[in-house]
Amino acid sequence: MSDSSVPMVVNNYMSASRADDNDFKDLVEEVFDEYIANEIPIRLIHISKDGQGLNFKLVDRTFVKEHFKSVPDKIYREFRNERLVDREGRIREQVKATLKYAIFSHRWLFSEPSYQDMSTKPMKVWAELEPKWKKLQEFCRKAKDDHDCEFAWSDTCCIDKTRSAELDESIRSMFRWYRNSHVCIAHLSETANLAALERQQKGEKGDGAKVDVWFTRGWTLQELLAPSQIKFYGMDWKPLVPLDHSKSDRVNDTIMRKISKITHIPLKDLKSFKPGTNRVPEKMLWASKRRTTRIEDIAYSLIGIFDVSLMIAYGEGNRAFFRLMEEIMKRYDKWDMFLWSGQCSHYNAALPYAPRCYPVGYRETPVKRRHEVGNEEEWNTASCEIGDRLFALTNHGLRIKVLCLSVDLQHTRDESHDSRYLTFRHAEFSHDVVVRHIGAKREPHTTWAIAVLDYWVNGSGKGFIDRAREDPFTAFLLSMDKLHASPDARWKKEMTEEVIKIRPADHYANTLVQLYL
Numbered sequence: 001m002s003d004s005s006v007p008m009v010v011n012n013y014m015s016a017s018r019a020d021d022n023d024f025k026d027l028v029e030e031v032f033d034e035y036i037a038n039e040i041p042i043r044l045i046h047i048s049k050d051g052q053g054l055n056f057k058l059v060d061r062t063f064v065k066e067h068f069k070s071v072p073d074k075i076y077r078e079f080r081n082e083r084l085v086d087r088e089g090r091i092r093e094q095v096k097a098t099l100k101y102a103i104f105s106h107r108w109l110f111s112e113p114s115y116q117d118m119s120t121k122p123m124k125v126w127a128e129l130e131p132k133w134k135k136l137q138e139f140c141r142k143a144k145d146d147h148d149c150e151f152a153w154s155d156t157c158c159i160d161k162t163r164s165a166e167l168d169e170s171i172r173s174m175f176r177w178y179r180n181s182h183v184c185i186a187h188l189s190e191t192a193n194l195a196a197l198e199r200q201q202k203g204e205k206g207d208g209a210k211v212d213v214w215f216t217r218g219w220t221l222q223e224l225l226a227p228s229q230i231k232f233y234g235m236d237w238k239p240l241v242p243l244d245h246s247k248s249d250r251v252n253d254t255i256m257r258k259i260s261k262i263t264h265i266p267l268k269d270l271k272s273f274k275p276g277t278n279r280v281p282e283k284m285l286w287a288s289k290r291r292t293t294r295i296e297d298i299a300y301s302l303i304g305i306f307d308v309s310l311m312i313a314y315g316e317g318n319r320a321f322f323r324l325m326e327e328i329m330k331r332y333d334k335w336d337m338f339l340w341s342g343q344c345s346h347y348n349a350a351l352p353y354a355p356r357c358y359p360v361g362y363r364e365t366p367v368k369r370r371h372e373v374g375n376e377e378e379w380n381t382a383s384c385e386i387g388d389r390l391f392a393l394t395n396h397g398l399r400i401k402v403l404c405l406s407v408d409l410q411h412t413r414d415e416s417h418d419s420r421y422l423t424f425r426h427a428e429f430s431h432d433v434v435v436r437h438i439g440a441k442r443e444p445h446t447t448w449a450i451a452v453l454d455y456w457v458n459g460s461g462k463g464f465i466d467r468a469r470e471d472p473f474t475a476f477l478l479s480m481d482k483l484h485a486s487p488d489a490r491w492k493k494e495m496t497e498e499v500i501k502i503r504p505a506d507h508y509a510n511t512l513v514q515l516y517l
Contacts, residue, residue, distance in 0.1 A: 024087070025076050031091045032072045035099065036065050041177050042166060043158045044101055044151045047144045048122060056125075056140050058118040058158065064099065064151070071098050100182030101151035102143035105223035105230075106135065107189055107213045112156040138237045139185055146243055147183045147231070155219075168312040175226045175275065175304020183248065184227035186220075187237070188212045194240050194255065201261040215262050218292035218301040224263070225273040226304060264360070275307040277331040281339045287355040298354060299324040321354060322347040326393055335387030335453045338400075339474055341499045342438075349493045350398040350476070350517040359499055376468040384456040388512075396516040402451035402476070403463035404491075404513040407433070409448055417441075419497070424448060428508040430467070435477055436497035442479055449478040449491065450502060451515065464509035465502075472501035478515075493517045 046059045046067075059067075075094050079087075111132040125133040136154060143152040159170045178184060190212040191197055200211045214220050224230070229248035232240045232255065241252050249255050256270045263270075265286050283305055292298050296313070299320035303310050308327040313320070322345045329337065343353040352358070367381055388401040407424040410432060414420045420441065424433045433450065452475045455463035465473050477500055478491040 021080065024080060025072075027087065028072045028076045028079075028091055031088055032068075032075075032095055033065070035092060035095045036061050039096070039176065039180050040064065040099060040101065041153045041158060041173075042170065043160075044153050045118075045140060045158065047140045047150050047152060049144065053124065054137060054141055054144070055122040056152075057122045058115075058120055059151075068099055071095065074098075096180060099151075100149055101153055102139075102147055102149040103178055103181035103184050103223075103227065104136075104139045104152065104154040104156075105178075105184050105186040105214075105220055106139075106154075107187075107217055107220070108156065109135070112136075115157050115160045115162075118157050135187065139187070142185055142231075142233065142237065143183075146239075147185075147247065149182055153177065153181070171300050171312050172303060172309065175222050178223055178226035178304075179228065181227055182229065184223060184230040186214065186223065186230055186232045188214050188232055188240070189235050190214075191234050191240070192236070193234055193238075194258075196234075197240060197255070197258050197262075201258045211262060215259075216290055218287065218290045218297055221263075221287055221290055222301060222304050224259075225265075225269065226275075275305055277306050277308065277328050280306075280328060280332055280334070281336050281358045284340075284355040284358040285360060288358055288360075289356070296320040302355075318346060318353065321345070322351060325351050329391070329393060333389040333391070335389075335474075337391075338453055338476070339499060341496055344493070344495050348393065348398060348517070349495075350400070376466070377470060380456045380466065380468070384458065386456060387454050394516070398517045399514065400453075400517065401463075401512040401514050402453060403455040403465065403510060404478070404515075405450045405452070405508075405510075407448050407450050409446075414441075422448075424450065426450065428465075428504055428506070430503040430505045433500065433502055435500055437477070438495045438497055442494075443481060443483070445481070445483045447480045447482050449480075450500065451476040451478050451491075451513075452502065455512075457512075458509065461512070462509045463512045464507065465504045466507045467504050472503045475500045475502055476517075491515055491517065 040061065043058055043060050044064060045056045046063070048055045075091055075098075078094070079090065109132070113133055113136050125137055136157065139154060140152055143149040155170075155174075160166050188197075190210070191200070191214075197212075200215075228250070230250055231243075231247065232249050234240055241249055241255055246252050250271060253267075256267055259265070260267045260270055263286060283302075287298070287302060287305075290301075292301060294314065295317055296315075299310065300312060302324060306324070306328055308324065308331070310320070310324060310327060316323075325345070338350065339359065340352040340357040341359065342357040345351040345353055365381070369382060372378075372382075391398060391400040393399075405426050405428060407426045409422060410425050411423040412420055415436070418440070419436060419438045422435050422437050424435070426433075452463070452465060452473050454474050455465055458464055477494040477496055479494050480489060480491050482489065
């Protein structure tokens with residue numbers, strides 16, 4: 001290479017280096033802009049202090065972007081000389097750590113500050129004169145003083161609920177907003193201290209205090225699970241666990257174990273929850289004792305927990321929960337989706353009316369590998385499919401394959417006009433099956449069947465049940481009025497007070513029946 005070619009090589013290298021540098025700078029700006037536009041709430045409360053106390057004002061994403069306008073350049077200078085494997089991910093982490101905000105979790109009171117009460121200019125509120133502001137004022141004070149957050153979000157006043165598009169986006173984004181927060185400040189308005197929480201934990205067994213209302217509301221379930229950091233404050237706004245012990249109660253075993261006992265949520269989920277369409281009965285159980293003012297919110301408050309998308313349509317009533325189940329079914333293929341009892345959906349008899357229909361105490365059984373099995377039951381579970389994994393909702397109803405056993409009705413004992421005890425017998429059952437049937441009384445000539453859901457599937461595609469299994473099998477109760485049946489008559493799923501459980505007398509196998517329920 002001649003000497004004259006050296007400057008050209010150097011210039012080319014410098015040009016390429018400068019281009020890479022500019023690309024990295026542009027990437028930082030893009031990630032910063034995208035994060036503000038998509039990952040933080042539409043509006044935030046900006047908190048400031050002066051000699052007279054606390055001030056706050058409502059700001060939008062444009063204000064946040066301007067407030068933090070120097071951040072992209074700082075991130076660029078910090079990372080420009082580093083070799084990053086996941087550059088975009090590292091940049092996003094840094095943006096999130098810098099654009100921190102506190103988020104509020106609480107039980108709504110009769111009177112709360114609304115969006116219309118807020119101002120876009122710094123406002124000072126004298127909570128002593130206007131009591132409805134006291135809770136918001138305390139929240140903002142804790143966000144600023146305890147957690148060093150100058151931005152905060154509360155669902156009472158940061159959403160313009162008169163704008164349907166904004167309300168829709170807020171509800172569908174809420175899980176993400178709680179997850180992206182620096183800290184969630186949870187106010188337990190009926191809990192004085194950690195000892196009171198201990199009494200609530202025991203209270204479910206009849207030996208303690210009433211459970212704080214915060215644990216009974218629908219929306220606070222995702223507010224408990226979504227944030228990476230959460231801090232609990234009692235009725236007097238003192239932290240239940242001192243701040244010098246931990247800034248976040250997520251890592252504190254003492255309080256998390258108490259909350260686990262109250263909510264039935266496993267400790268591992270309280271410490272690190274991953275949303276998704278898995279463990280459906282278990283997650284529904286977490287929501288089963290919670291209530292919402294609007295019936296639609298029973299479904300909308302679970303969108304983030306199951307990580308599904310649902311259009312918001314207040315006024316649709318319980319159809320919202322049916323639509324939630326539809327969305328879950330598109331991505332969930334386990335039989336335990338149908339492990340429920342009680343009132344059915346108005347829109348499909350094979351689906352439940354609400355989360356409260358799922359039973360207490362159910363846990364998904366882990367499947368062992370074949371070389372780890374120790375008995376026949378574990379071998380069957382490791383070697384065979386369990387139940388139908390191709391079920392789907394169609395325009396003919398729920399399509400599902402079951403192991404169907406016709407049963408004889410042995411005895412009826414009426415309890416009321418809409419409930420009665422029915423006793424069924426089948427040669428393959430170890431004993432008679434007694435169920436509490438709810439709903440309209442069926443005609444004497446009705447034909448009955450038990451449809452087993454969690455059967456094993458053998459190599460020839462037949463379903464089978466076996467007494468080797470320790471736990472009973474789960475089933476639907478089916479009926480058909482053959483006397484007045486139309487040419488396209490089919491089985492109907494009946495409502496029962498409890499989940500039907502059966503134990504086989506021995507081994508029973510048969511061809512699976514495809515139903516439309």
